[in-house]
Amino acid sequence: MNLQQNEEIKQLYLEMYSKLFDYAFSFLKNESLAEEAVQNTFQIACQKPEKVCNSPNPQGWLVITLKNVISNTVKSRETSTRILTEYYKLRVREIQESTDPEALDILYHDLTNMEEYQLVKGMAIDGKSYLELAKERNISVEACRKRMQRAREFLQGKIKK
Amino acid sequence: MKYSIKSFFRGVVALCLICILFTPNVAFAAVKPPVEPQASDYLSTYYGYVSKSGNTIQPVFGVSGTGMMENIGAYSIYLYESRDGTNYTLVKTFNYESYSNMMAHNTSSYASYMSYSGNANYTYKAYICVFAGRNGGGDARYFWGYQV
Amino acid sequence: MPSIPDRKNQKLSRFDPMSDEELRAFLQLDASKPEGEASDMEEVLYVMELLSVRRKEKGESRDPYQAFEEFKAHYAPEGSFPEIAPAKPKIHFRWNRVVAIAATLALLLGMIMTVGASKFDFFQIIAKWTKETFYTGKAISGNQMEAEPDITSDFPYAELQSILFEQNVMERIVPTWVPEGFEQQEFTSYELPQCKDYHAYHHRGEEELNFEVKEWFVEVPLQVERSSSLLEVYTLEGIDYYIFENNEELQVVWVSNEFECVISGDISLLEAKQMIDSIKKD
Numbered sequence: 001m002n003l004q005q006n007e008e009i010k011q012l013y014l015e016m017y018s019k020l021f022d023y024a025f026s027f028l029k030n031e032s033l034a035e036e037a038v039q040n041t042f043q044i045a046c047q048k049p050e051k052v053c054n055s056p057n058p059q060g061w062l063v064i065t066l067k068n069v070i071s072n073t074v075k076s077r078e079t080s081t082r083i084l085t086e087y088y089k090l091r092v093r094e095i096q097e098s099t100d101p102e103a104l105d106i107l108y109h110d111l112t113n114m115e116e117y118q119l120v121k122g123m124a125i126d127g128k129s130y131l132e133l134a135k136e137r138n139i140s141v142e143a144c145r146k147r148m149q150r151a152r153e154f155l156q157g158k159i160k161k
Numbered sequence: 162m163k164y165s166i167k168s169f170f171r172g173v174v175a176l177c178l179i180c181i182l183f184t185p186n187v188a189f190a191a192v193k194p195p196v197e198p199q200a201s202d203y204l205s206t207y208y209g210y211v212s213k214s215g216n217t218i219q220p221v222f223g224v225s226g227t228g229m230m231e232n233i234g235a236y237s238i239y240l241y242e243s244r245d246g247t248n249y250t251l252v253k254t255f256n257y258e259s260y261s262n263m264m265a266h267n268t269s270s271y272a273s274y275m276s277y278s279g280n281a282n283y284t285y286k287a288y289i290c291v292f293a294g295r296n297g298g299g300d301a302r303y304f305w306g307y308q309v
Numbered sequence: 310m311p312s313i314p315d316r317k318n319q320k321l322s323r324f325d326p327m328s329d330e331e332l333r334a335f336l337q338l339d340a341s342k343p344e345g346e347a348s349d350m351e352e353v354l355y356v357m358e359l360l361s362v363r364r365k366e367k368g369e370s371r372d373p374y375q376a377f378e379e380f381k382a383h384y385a386p387e388g389s390f391p392e393i394a395p396a397k398p399k400i401h402f403r404w405n406r407v408v409a410i411a412a413t414l415a416l417l418l419g420m421i422m423t424v425g426a427s428k429f430d431f432f433q434i435i436a437k438w439t440k441e442t443f444y445t446g447k448a449i450s451g452n453q454m455e456a457e458p459d460i461t462s463d464f465p466y467a468e469l470q471s472i473l474f475e476q477n478v479m480e481r482i483v484p485t486w487v488p489e490g491f492e493q494q495e496f497t498s499y500e501l502p503q504c505k506d507y508h509a510y511h512h513r514g515e516e517e518l519n520f521e522v523k524e525w526f527v528e529v530p531l532q533v534e535r536s537s538s539l540l541e542v543y544t545l546e547g548i549d550y551y552i553f554e555n556n557e558e559l560q561v562v563w564v565s566n567e568f569e570c571v572i573s574g575d576i577s578l579l580e581a582k583q584m585i586d587s588i589k590k591d
Contacts, residue, residue: 200534200555205519207532208530212503212527225521227517229495229510270510270519309503
């Protein structure tokens with residue numbers, strides 16, 4: 001991004017932030033997720049400065065981008081919810097079928113304390129944003145995204161087809 | 162993202178080979194009859210055990226992936242201790258979030274060990290979870306690693 | 310003369326008397342539209358503006374400046390929206406550069422003087438170091454052993470064979486042939502309590518080939534993933550090589566004294582046997 005694009009995007013941000021927030025909140029009904037959707041939209045704008053700055057309607061470009069971000073947010077949460085639900089059922093089944101008494105302790109322990117489960121649950125069920133989850137863990141948003149990816153991989157790996 | 166989810170979770174597959182030699186200084190690998198075949202697109206082989214040196218207890222793990230993995234290693238290790246060799250108590254939990262040497266990235270295999278200050282007179286075992294994943298998919302296995 | 314109604318204003322002014330809930334419902338409906346269904350951007354932007362004005366009037370508007378600070382801290386790509394820092398005196402920068410250049414020259418001079426006394430050419434040493442670094446793959450501090458590869462060998466697992474020879478291991482366990490096209494990408498070794506673990510990874514396009522050797526000093530079971538019963542037991546010079554399938558890959562497992570070995574990857578049964586045959590061949 002050159003300095004001019006920097007300044008343009010910053011001005012767009014200050015002008016459009018609240019409006020985009022309202023748009024996102026109207027659908028997501030969650031302040032943290034709406035906030036995050038808006039931030040992600042401007043993150044995309046920073047990655048494609050020529051597209052937004054050269055657009056005949058930069059405000060409209062932002063709204064369309066936000067729509068896509070919201071759609072991806074919803075899909076991601078739905079996937080996380082599905083993974084979590086299946087994983088929960090699997091663990092319960094394993095507990096019921098396990099003949100190793102010590103493994104029972106571990107399985108219960110995992111279900112309540114396992115970081116992967118808690119991370120995906122934080123998104124899917126508690127409706128937390130990446131920023132909130134990152135702050136809870138004292139890590140960056142990007143690191144949180146990567147942990148979420150690993151957590152979903154891990155839980156998916158455990159699900160029986 | 163491409164997902165490939167093919168895993169069977171009824172238990173742990175144990176398949177080892179027996180080769181008995183009569184040379185005193187040579188150790189050998191043990192064979193146990195296979196319990197149930199499990200396949201994986203991510204995991205190739207893995208192992209785990211607990212090594213003891215005086216009061217230092219070292220749960221060890223090794224994982225090989227079917228190829229280059231974005232994430233490979235141990236997700237968690239639960240270390241158990243017993244005074245009588247029969248009844249065990251959970252004494253330490255290691256997880257990859259807190260121990261950077263439990264998980265490696267962008268490599269095809271990984272092995273490492275943890276350290277715990279225990280008691281030379283006690284017996285230990287570890288419940289280990291190994292993992293390998295890439296491209297949005299992965300596999301994990303839980304199994305017991307015994308003191309050697 | 311009566312004025313002609315402004316059609317645009319009429320179209321948009323219908324939103325003016327709507328409640329906040331109705332306006333949000335309109336936005337929600339727009340956000341729900343499937344991909345490909347165009348929005349009336351004029352209307353959407355007008356409704357957004359309307360809500361924004363109402364929020365300000367109620368004193369409920371969100372602070373965009375605070376949000377922007379949060380954006381810079383957590384979301385903005387690194388280096389964007391830089392803070393303008395005072396320029397450093399040029400003379401200090403020059404000093405840094407001078408010191409860096411001098412240090413590099415001193416190091417190079419020291420290296421040249423050191424190796425000049427030896428029979429080795431300086432540039433050969435650099436090449437060897439570079440190849441060693443490449444061969445040893447990722448450095449994992451504390452556990453990884455340093456390998457000294459035989460850079461003159463054409464054998465696919467030369468590093469591993471070299472390590473075993475250095476340890477006076479006369480066991481023939483390393484294949485000297487891999488299917489054509491496979492190139493080594495990684496070699497790693499791990500020194501663990503009671504075990505040494507070696508792993509070499511080859512690839513050929515998207516096809517992968519792994520060779521693992523575990524040197525055990527204790528009895529530990531190795532878990533091997535497989536999707537089928539035993540395909541075949543291939544016996545060669547008294548060693549049984551157990552061949553399985555792991556989904557679409559082949560797994561070959563065998564034991565030779567304290568060494569437990571595995572070949573796994575995208576190879577055919579014939580290629581697996583050829584690799585096994587190459588272990589015993591000179």
